[in-house]
């Protein structure tokens with residue numbers, strides 16, 4: 001049986017090994033890493049998938065980031081990802097279980113962390129969770145991105161500017 005639990009109890013070495021297996025050891029240069037540079041993942045919005053034997057099969061991390069428009073306007077957002085499932089376990093429902101846990105937590109949480117952004121496959125995150133690249137075309141990111149993979153999911157009643165720059169919530173850390 002697969003159990004979804006808080007990521008906080010998992011050894012950092014195990015998290016890193018799973019991420020290497022899912023994304024490759026060169027993953028640190030990815031743009032998503034630059035968007036959340038210097039931040040620590042959000043413990044209440046990050047999850048692990050474990051099996052009965054205590055093996056780590058999947059992880060989902062979320063980070064505090066912001067969309068900045070000029071010097072003064074900062075819109076806090078939650079960056080979702082990496083979402084990673086151990087290669088041998090992929091397409092068995094673990095990704096959905098972790099994302100479902102995130103969505104339940106987001107719905108129950110504070111509105112200012114309920115707007116989500118991520119770089120991911122729209123065929124997956126759009127199909128199941130309503131993420132879309134429709135409003136992100138004017139957002140700058142600190143690195144290369146395939147525009148159709150820069151996805152957002154808005155909290156109710158939230159509007160974000162058409163133009164801005166994504167980066168860590170606190171600069172210079």
Ligand SMILES: CC(C)(COP(=O)(O)OP(=O)(O)OC[C@H]1O[C@@H](n2cnc3c(N)ncnc32)[C@H](O)[C@@H]1OP(=O)(O)O)[C@@H](O)C(=O)NCCC(=O)NCCS
Pocket residue numbers: 022023081082083084085086089090091092093094095096097119120121123124
């Ligand atoms: C992407 C990932 C998180 C999905 O988790 P998973 O447990 O493998 O997938 P699930 O079992 O939840 O998939 C459910 C459905 O989504 C489909 N699906 C899975 N990954 C998909 C993808 N990348 N694109 C489109 N559809 C996908 C599955 O085929 C399945 O469809 P079905 O219900 O019609 O059969 C996982 O495969 C993974 O870690 N991949 C490597 C890392 C990666 O590429 N992450 C994406 C960028 S963040």
